[in-house]
Amino acid sequence: MGQFNNEIWFIGAEMAPLVKAGGLGDVMGSLPGVLLKAGINVRVVIPYYKNIIPQNLIEIKESYPAGKVNFGEIPFEFGIKTGITNRGIPLILIEQNHFFNREEVYGPHGGIYGYKDNLWRFAMLAHGAAYAMRIFGVPLIIHTHDWSGGFVPAVIKQTFGDKKVRLAAAGILNAKLSKHISADGLRPAVIFTIHNLGYQGVYGIDDFYDIGIDFRYNSSSAYEHFGTLNSLKGGMLLSDFVTTVSPTYANEVTTPVFGFGLNGELKNLYNDGKLKGILNGIDLDYWNPKTDNLIPHNLNLQENNYKPKDYKEWKEFKLKNKKALFSEVSLPLKIGRNGKPLPLLGIVSRFTEEKGIDIFLDSLFNWDNFPFQVIILGSGKDYIEGKALYLSEIHRDKVYSHTGKYDEALSHKIYAASDIFVMPSKFEPCGLSQMIAMRYGGVIAAGDTGGLHDTVSDIMDTNTGKPSGIFIKHLDANGVSWALNELYNIYMSNNDEIWGNLVINSANKHFGWDNSAKIYENLYYNIIK
Ligand code: ADP
Ligand code: GLC
Numbered sequence: 001m002g003q004f005n006n007e008i009w010f011i012g013a014e015m016a017p018l019v020k021a022g023g024l025g026d027v028m029g030s031l032p033g034v035l036l037k038a039g040i041n042v043r044v045v046i047p048y049y050k051n052i053i054p055q056n057l058i059e060i061k062e063s064y065p066a067g068k069v070n071f072g073e074i075p076f077e078f079g080i081k082t083g084i085t086n087r088g089i090p091l092i093l094i095e096q097n098h099f100f101n102r103e104e105v106y107g108p109h110g111g112i113y114g115y116k117d118n119l120w121r122f123a124m125l126a127h128g129a130a131y132a133m134r135i136f137g138v139p140l141i142i143h144t145h146d147w148s149g150g151f152v153p154a155v156i157k158q159t160f161g162d163k164k165v166r167l168a169a170a171g172i173l174n175a176k177l178s179k180h181i182s183a184d185g186l187r188p189a190v191i192f193t194i195h196n197l198g199y200q201g202v203y204g205i206d207d208f209y210d211i212g213i214d215f216r217y218n219s220s221s222a223y224e225h226f227g228t229l230n231s232l233k234g235g236m237l238l239s240d241f242v243t244t245v246s247p248t249y250a251n252e253v254t255t256p257v258f259g260f261g262l263n264g265e266l267k268n269l270y271n272d273g274k275l276k277g278i279l280n281g282i283d284l285d286y287w288n289p290k291t292d293n294l295i296p297h298n299l300n301l302q303e304n305n306y307k308p309k310d311y312k313e314w315k316e317f318k319l320k321n322k323k324a325l326f327s328e329v330s331l332p333l334k335i336g337r338n339g340k341p342l343p344l345l346g347i348v349s350r351f352t353e354e355k356g357i358d359i360f361l362d363s364l365f366n367w368d369n370f371p372f373q374v375i376i377l378g379s380g381k382d383y384i385e386g387k388a389l390y391l392s393e394i395h396r397d398k399v400y401s402h403t404g405k406y407d408e409a410l411s412h413k414i415y416a417a418s419d420i421f422v423m424p425s426k427f428e429p430c431g432l433s434q435m436i437a438m439r440y441g442g443v444i445a446a447g448d449t450g451g452l453h454d455t456v457s458d459i460m461d462t463n464t465g466k467p468s469g470i471f472i473k474h475l476d477a478n479g480v481s482w483a484l485n486e487l488y489n490i491y492m493s494n495n496d497e498i499w500g501n502l503v504i505n506s507a508n509k510h511f512g513w514d515n516s517a518k519i520y521e522n523l524y525y526n527i528i529k
Contacts, residue, residue: 002133002134009142010145011044011145012148020406042090045128047125099121119231162187163185166529194429226261236265241276246280248451250277278519279516289416296320300316311501330400343371344420346374346420347377347422351378351380351385355380358387370484375414376388415437426475428449431451438509443469445472446469447475452471468506
């Protein structure tokens with residue numbers, strides 16, 4: 001079965017800046033870069049989609065022999081390509097035009113309406129990755145992600161056997177392997193990260209026989225779940241260790257409300273010491289208000305640790321970006337009392353129930369003459385897109401909605417311009433948008449859950465001392481209105497300093513990967529010890 005190399009392979013469905021549908025893309029695009037800088041040998045394996053942004057990929061023109069997998073009676077060939085992203089991360093790309101030569105990663109409208117054959121598409125990813133190991137050597141560790149990476153552990157085990165490699169040498173992932181270690185009878189260690197338990201990849205159990213996975217994994221200790229095929233369940237149960245993307249979410253998923261039917265399994269993993277929450281970071285070079293070239297005006301401050309006096313500069317930054325964005329989307333700048341512009345509410349989100357965008361919209365529908373301007377960017381459920389468009393129809397001078405499409409440049413402009421960033425999520429495994437918004441000096445109105453709980457400091461919580469937003473206590477339209485009204489009163493008060501402090505607290509929060517990357521590093525070493 002070949003020899004081990006000393007690499008970690010990230011396997012997943014998306015990766016920024018090549019192709020992104022949400023936060024998974026950000027994580028796959030940023031964490032490997034941080035690990036590479038720490039000297040760890042990382043490669044990322046993703047499908048070769050049609051919509052990969054070509055400027056961000058340097059393809060390496062070498063040809064490798066094609067692989068083949070049988071899905072039931074039908075053989076499918078696939079190709080292997082390699083490349084490197086414009087951020088220097090080495091890639092293995094699984095090329096299979098029937099499955100991957102499409103406009104979207106998961107399906108139309110940001111994947112809310114998934115392609116009918118996603119089961120086969122992401123089974124293909126797992127088979128492709130295992131085949132690539134014959135060409136490039138077997139990595140010591142596989143780090144696979146979400147339900148779309150859920151078939152990887154089974155394919156690894158059926159290819160290499162159940163026995164995990166052990167190499168009790170610290171530094172092994174940075175060093176060159178001094179001797180060749182045969183992968184005969186040994187498999188890579190597998191870590192599985194759950195980014196969102198709301199998507200489990202559930203299909204009819206009969207389909208199990210058509211995805212090239214050994215029948216022994218059609219069991220309740222793997223992919224079978226109450227008579228269905230559940231990719232995420234098998235993925236997590238067949239892996240050596242499971243992580244979620246924030247500490248609070250790791251606790252939440254062990255409860256019935258957040259566990260989506262897998263809380264029992266997750267509780268067992270937790271009790272066995274095999275489940276841990278590790279907070280995501282963001283790419284601080286990419287999301288940088290001082291250098292971001294997708295926004296019209298950069299922040300004109302040198303230092304990183306902002307003082308209250310720096311609010312003046314932040315205020316300028318917000319106002320200039322707001323004016324530029326308003327002129328782009330044809331919104332007039334509306335002035336409220338005190339001569340201050342109305343606070344701008346920003347939304348950048350997938351439109352699903354979990355994100356609470358519908359209750360945010362209801363809050364504004366119910367609010368007579370609401371004192372905000374609003375810019376909404378998102379795609380997903382038709383009825384939420386429709387509601388957002390309708391709100392902007394009836395409040396043309398106050399609301400602009402851009403729905404149905406992903407728009408990276410507009411998202412940056414919204415982060416830079418908005419005073420208040422709204423995320424009324426019912427659950428939020430981590431959430432990167434609030435971190436980005438805070439880095440751009442936004443004050444957050446959010447649900448008190450998951451990664452939001454771990455990253456936003458509430459003005460109502462007198463213990464934190466450094467509030468950066470408000471938690472919406474009751475997640476309904478009234479609750480959103482209450483929270484927005486609280487923030488409005490602070491923003492409009494005669495004393496600029498209090499709002500200024502919120503902005504400075506937000507901007508001073510540190511959301512880089514350094515801390516969490518170290519936790520992952522330790523996990524990687526421990527898993528092969
Ligand atoms: P999730 O992964 O659940 O969608 P996160 O907050 O973790 O939520 O990450 C969302 C990421 O996707 C952020 O980088 C956000 O800026 C981006 N994003 C979401 N919707 C859009 C959109 N319509 N256009 C551009 N970027 C978007
Ligand atoms: C998922 C979650 C989001 C998280 C992201 C990256 O899409 O919904 O909360 O930030 O993954 O881990």
